[in-house]
Amino acid sequence: MDTRRIGDVDVSAIGLGAMPMSIEGRPDEARSLATIHAALDAGITLIDTADAYHLHADDVGHNETLIAKALASHDRGRDVLVATKGGHLRPGDGSWTLDGSPRHLKDACEASLRRLGVEAIGLYQFHRPDPRVPYAESVGAIRDLLDEGKIRMAGISNADPAQIGLANEILGGRLVAVQNQFSPAFRSSEPELRLCDELGIAFLPWSPLGGISRAGELGSAHAAFATIAEARGVSPQRVCLAWMLAKSPVVVPIPGASRPETIRDSAAAVDLVLTTDELAELDAA
Numbered sequence: 001m002d003t004r005r006i007g008d009v010d011v012s013a014i015g016l017g018a019m020p021m022s023i024e025g026r027p028d029e030a031r032s033l034a035t036i037h038a039a040l041d042a043g044i045t046l047i048d049t050a051d052a053y054h055l056h057a058d059d060v061g062h063n064e065t066l067i068a069k070a071l072a073s074h075d076r077g078r079d080v081l082v083a084t085k086g087g088h089l090r091p092g093d094g095s096w097t098l099d100g101s102p103r104h105l106k107d108a109c110e111a112s113l114r115r116l117g118v119e120a121i122g123l124y125q126f127h128r129p130d131p132r133v134p135y136a137e138s139v140g141a142i143r144d145l146l147d148e149g150k151i152r153m154a155g156i157s158n159a160d161p162a163q164i165g166l167a168n169e170i171l172g173g174r175l176v177a178v179q180n181q182f183s184p185a186f187r188s189s190e191p192e193l194r195l196c197d198e199l200g201i202a203f204l205p206w207s208p209l210g211g212i213s214r215a216g217e218l219g220s221a222h223a224a225f226a227t228i229a230e231a232r233g234v235s236p237q238r239v240c241l242a243w244m245l246a247k248s249p250v251v252v253p254i255p256g257a258s259r260p261e262t263i264r265d266s267a268a269a270v271d272l273v274l275t276t277d278e279l280a281e282l283d284a285a
């Protein structure tokens, strides 16, 4: 598997987005463990999660616990960079709420450390700006966690260019990753992608295939992806991920999966090299 860099760590160029295994429509544990193991078998060494990837009020951290179990039962589990997040909450009624206060972020990080069973979290990302808390205060908590050695690397998510600049300043130039929504259907994070490219910061597109319920429609919604996929004898999803990888060496897509076959198919995108003409066509699609 080709690798890309997040901070000082080489990771597989395609990561696994683990959210579908813990929220609405999640599969049973056996299928989830098989999915994570299939990702590792395919050479994936980056898994994206969050404490808020759970369903009921009393199963906070469901996804982190699942990942810890899967990694402990695979011989390549130790090679994986687990990227988790804090700052979102799910009260159990289907909604997603926010708490970006330093107190919450520090408590959330401690809980994630326990669930993941590690002394330091590989990559900790501030999940989403909380309008009730000054951004500098939230990111200041992430800086403190870094300085205390609770987290090895710091990232942010759902940030605009000004927030990326501010976060990197507060972190003293130690911002290593930005995770924003980016897919054929949602391209408005191009400015953040370009800024990360200039700064040498990893850019992790979330919902790269259009999201859990729309990923299957990729080919029909964007005909150019289906046409190229057919010509190449691969899935439109694989074409989509290859198109993203070609945008910049800082791009590390994290497609979600809840089945072994989908993550295997996505992982194979690293071997699909699209031509300049194909890329131009997809850019314009």
Ligand SMILES: NC(=O)c1ccc[n+]([C@@H]2O[C@H](COP(=O)([O-])OP(=O)(O)OC[C@H]3O[C@@H](n4cnc5c(N)ncnc54)[C@H](OP(=O)(O)O)[C@@H]3O)[C@@H](O)[C@H]2O)c1
Residues within 6 Å of the ligand: 016, 017, 018, 019, 020, 048, 049, 127, 128, 157, 158, 179, 180, 205, 206, 207, 208, 209, 210, 211, 212, 213, 215, 216, 235, 237, 238, 254, 255, 256, 257, 258, 259, 262, 263, 265, 266
């Ligand atoms: N930072 C944030 O605010 C934020 C927000 C949303 C998501 N995320 C992260 O981004 C990750 C990815 O986003 P997402 O899961 O919402 O959406 P996504 O990656 O766009 O789509 C996931 C869905 O695509 C299907 N799929 C994956 N690979 C496929 C393939 N090769 N062929 C056909 N179908 C395929 C999967 O199906 P199966 O389920 O059948 O395997 C899955 O349900 C999440 O898991 C999470 O880690 C972050």
